[in-house]
Amino acid sequence: MASVKQVQITFDCAEPERVARFWCEVLGYVVPPPPKGFASWDAFDRSLPPERQGAAFACMDPSGVGPRLFFQRVPEGKVVKNRVHLDVRVGTGLVGEERVAALEAECARLIELGAVRLQLLRADGFNESCLLMQDIEGNEFCLD
Template sequence: MNIQLSFDAVDPRRLADFWAYALHYRRDDPPDGFASWQDYLAAEGIPEDEWNSGDAIVPIGEEGPRIYFQRVPEEKTAKNRLHLDIVAAPGLRGEKHMAVLEARADELESRGAIRIKRFEPNESGQGWIVMEDPEGNEFCVI
């Protein structure tokens, strides 16, 4: 079964850039016969000021959902009911686990994410860091 996750966004291109980096994804390919999405949109007669109405990213060489970013006029106003977890340190526990999470959180901050809260390792040795993407969507680095 294939699924697509969709994000509402003020700036779809910016969020697609961020999440492609964060998830090790790539931009979705333009339709067959077009070298770029800009070529496709121009051929379809879409005005240039609407070219950032949507954007999509897909996994690089592995299974995973397509993620679509659609422009909406309003900014985010409430907590997400669903969020993504970035698994940064599979198999590690305790301080080694947290050191990898901290490094990944630093990388994501350099791309526009905001660190919200660090949760120390629990009895199973797992901790996590809650963050927000450039438009305020919460996610965890685990």
């Protein structure tokens, strides 16, 4: 059996480019180069049929280590909690109040980008503290 070498994480959303650019800022990701023959993503987008324009966007880890993120426009809005979410690892190796301070500092930065703070879950003897948040379209994620 072949082993999986890469993973792409796909987000359903209303505004793919807007959400992709938010996650670029959160993760330090970049927009990949446009397809061959196009000077920009805008030029590529204009070449598509009107119903496909603005329907998708992507971002990637500039080091090539992290998964590619793909954002696709869907007609329905988000109505329930995500079954899968991203954990943004900002407190790795930290414990107690030092960890909470790192989570809160990153939370403040992400709020400036349009994220929403939901709830701080304090360490419980089994799990370390984490901070529940939402991206600019209401998708849940954790600062961990």
